[in-house]
């Protein structure tokens with residue numbers, strides 16, 4: 325490479341047309357998945373205090389919100405359910421008329437074109453708020469797999485297009501893949517939350533999904549934020565077990581992990597721009613301390629630059645508006 329004064333990097337930054345031509349990364353509507361929360365009841369939309377602009381919707385209102393996504397051109401949504409009652413085994417997670425099962429059916433009936441992904445986990449449904457069965461104060465791995473399998477199959481039966489296990493139990497992707505295949509759902513992809521870290525950035529989500537653990541924390545199943553090699557091993561396992569899309573979560577503090585996963589595996593990579601990442605920008609913007617649009621677009625572009633093919637983000641609807649103007 326030539327050096328100054330032959331090479332002047334500023335030449336290609338001189339105007340927007342030049343900048344457009346040499347831009348290496350672009351964020352597009354095609355990259356976006358919008359997460360939504362669904363509750364029992366009718367005509368309900370409760371704004372989540374720590375996530376301004378995001379709501380817990382009843383099924384009827386969720387369908388309207390889903391229609392808006394289609395009109396904006398957003399390819400997909402991922403759904404999280406808040407059950408009527410919670411119990412030690414998270415029964416509603418795999419009930420035929422559970423909140424997610426109702427929501428998926430309603431959306432697919434009204435708007436078959438929107439891709440509906442479902443988060444598979446137990447923490448929203450269990451009274452202890454952990455992602456698996458508890459015995460002796462510990463989350464039990466293998467007995468939990470049976471429940472996650474039931475939950476996944478019931479989501480597929482309701483019409484879910486993509487199954488997304490977020491529980492971080494060992495062996496769940498393989499167990500879910502087998503069960504989906506046995507039930508005739510061999511064409512339903514699995515998007516695995518593969519490198520999912522025990523992160524403080526999930527705080528606002530736990531308000532939204534009412535899923536905070538009632539004792540202890542999730543560090544015996546979610547990953548240590550200090551580890552990236554372990555993240556690659558988790559991704560490798562999930563791919564071997566049949567994951568079609570692998571996810572890194574959260575995104576912003578884990579751009580290095582996203583990059584390594586993309587370069588190492590050449591698989592579709594999703595990144596979850598989580599609730600706390602959204603809330604920080606919203607809060608700072610409400611104080612007038614940062615420019616919401618510019619900061620959010622910069623963050624999302626950096627997630628793409630790191631190697632993500634798709635981003636789950638609460639900013640999805642705003643991004644469409646921002647990109648169109």
Ligand code: PBG
Nearest residue numbers: 445447490525526529598599600
């Ligand atoms: C369920 C789940 C969580 C998130 C997605 N799926 C919370 C958690 O693991 O505690 C977090 C998403 C977000 O913060 O936006 N296990």
